[in-house]
Amino acid sequence: MTEAIHRDHWSNRWAFVLATAGSAIGLGNIWKFPYMAGENGGGAFVLVYLGCIALVGLPVMMTEIMLGRRAQRNPVAAMERLAREAGAPRAWKLVGILGVFTGAVILSFYSVVAGWMLDYLIRAVTGRFHGMGPGEAKAAFGSLLASPYELALWHTVFMFLTMGVVAWGVTRGLERANKIMMPALAAILLVLVGYGLARGDMAGAVAFMFYPDFSRLSPQGVLAAMGQAFFTLSLGMGAVMVYGSYLQRHVSIARTSIYVACADTAFALLAGLAVFSIVFAHGMGPAAGPGLVMQTLPIAFGAMAGGAVLGALFFLLVVFAAWTSAISIAEPGVAWMVENLRVARGRACVVFGVVVWLLGIAALLSFNLWQGVSVFGLSIFDALDNLASNILLPLGGLAIVVFGAWVMKQTHAREELDLDEGWFRIWRFAAKYVAPVAIVLIFLNLTGLLPG
Numbered sequence: 001m002t003e004a005i006h007r008d009h010w011s012n013r014w015a016f017v018l019a020t021a022g023s024a025i026g027l028g029n030i031w032k033f034p035y036m037a038g039e040n041g042g043g044a045f046v047l048v049y050l051g052c053i054a055l056v057g058l059p060v061m062m063t064e065i066m067l068g069r070r071a072q073r074n075p076v077a078a079m080e081r082l083a084r085e086a087g088a089p090r091a092w093k094l095v096g097i098l099g100v101f102t103g104a105v106i107l108s109f110y111s112v113v114a115g116w117m118l119d120y121l122i123r124a125v126t127g128r129f130h131g132m133g134p135g136e137a138k139a140a141f142g143s144l145l146a147s148p149y150e151l152a153l154w155h156t157v158f159m160f161l162t163m164g165v166v167a168w169g170v171t172r173g174l175e176r177a178n179k180i181m182m183p184a185l186a187a188i189l190l191v192l193v194g195y196g197l198a199r200g201d202m203a204g205a206v207a208f209m210f211y212p213d214f215s216r217l218s219p220q221g222v223l224a225a226m227g228q229a230f231f232t233l234s235l236g237m238g239a240v241m242v243y244g245s246y247l248q249r250h251v252s253i254a255r256t257s258i259y260v261a262c263a264d265t266a267f268a269l270l271a272g273l274a275v276f277s278i279v280f281a282h283g284m285g286p287a288a289g290p291g292l293v294m295q296t297l298p299i300a301f302g303a304m305a306g307g308a309v310l311g312a313l314f315f316l317l318v319v320f321a322a323w324t325s326a327i328s329i330a331e332p333g334v335a336w337m338v339e340n341l342r343v344a345r346g347r348a349c350v351v352f353g354v355v356v357w358l359l360g361i362a363a364l365l366s367f368n369l370w371q372g373v374s375v376f377g378l379s380i381f382d383a384l385d386n387l388a389s390n391i392l393l394p395l396g397g398l399a400i401v402v403f404g405a406w407v408m409k410q411t412h413a414r415e416e417l418d419l420d421e422g423w424f425r426i427w428r429f430a431a432k433y434v435a436p437v438a439i440v441l442i443f444l445n446l447t448g449l450l451p452g
């Protein structure tokens, strides 16, 4: 039924790698990783996180891209088609539908945070970080959170940016800019790490991030580490599946996945080192929560020579990184509406955008007017984030990896992955046993029923 729809493809192999890296590298690295590591005690969290990237994230990523490329369909239609080919129940398409829903949840709070970055871009340009100390940085962020209008304005701007590009189609526009913006962002992170070495407490940051003290990691922290691995690699909701579906043959899925996972990890670790070297130099607390980055990096930009320009450039590049990620969060839902529901692309973007925008308004109001509202003991913002990262993404990832290794025809998997027999076996073992067992164990661990 969807056979007749013309689908764009990536212009070449690097375009796909860049787009996938663009999806992966974003607020998850710069904003979320440092604050999650800070809230969950540092080293032990980071170790579990790295383990999850390698043992769960990589096999899930390969599998998710593979499913998309095999089916050449949006995630809903892809799962339905591959299930039919394998003689499995059509209900597998629910994995795709869950992904669309997850995407809406993620984009809602993601856009609010991207809005903070836009606000800070303006602040940097107008020289407001100059000479800022920890107290002022904290107060400045507090005043942003206290203003529903300001938050809503930037959230709205970011949603327009995102849905505007999605409405244009996937291969146009940003893939070329990525090539310059990503290395530039990495370069500024290196400058920040250099600042941390010269003027911050880098030894403290390294000790905090890399000395694992397991007594500080709760079962919730372990789950959060796994959730963060899914979130940061864009896994479990069809984002890399839909990008894979725009991919022609002859691109190594394994190699792409490894490149992207390594680059993504490097961005997260650099951001963490930059943030924590400032945290410990100023006697701040690592567990400040979602505002951690906003309360620390301005201090560095405010103190260094050329910091106004560098700060402005940094927040601009972070907005850009968030933008390319946000596009990939919206794409599964939009592609599904266009291909299966036959909605015009522009209209699909309006529908998805309005739903997400409204959810985002609820998320941003939870910092001010709706501060008292609690969902399972969390603010609306935290509830959306937790639901998506710690529950929906790992569940989606579990279904994807189980489908790819247990349900899908393995001749197809073999063809798509196109690996030497040895590597194929390794993928299969990881996808069939290692990743699913790890996900299930981490979920079970939370219930307290697991012995030990």
Ligand code: PHE
Binding pocket: 023, 024, 025, 026, 027, 028, 029, 106, 230, 231, 232, 233, 234, 235, 237, 239, 325, 326, 328, 329
């Ligand atoms: N990986 C992105 C980031 O780290 C966020 C994302 C999550 C993108 C899920 C797509 C899907 O910012």
Ligand code: NA
Binding pocket: 023, 024, 025, 026, 027, 028, 029, 231, 232, 233, 234, 264
């Ligand atoms: Na990421």
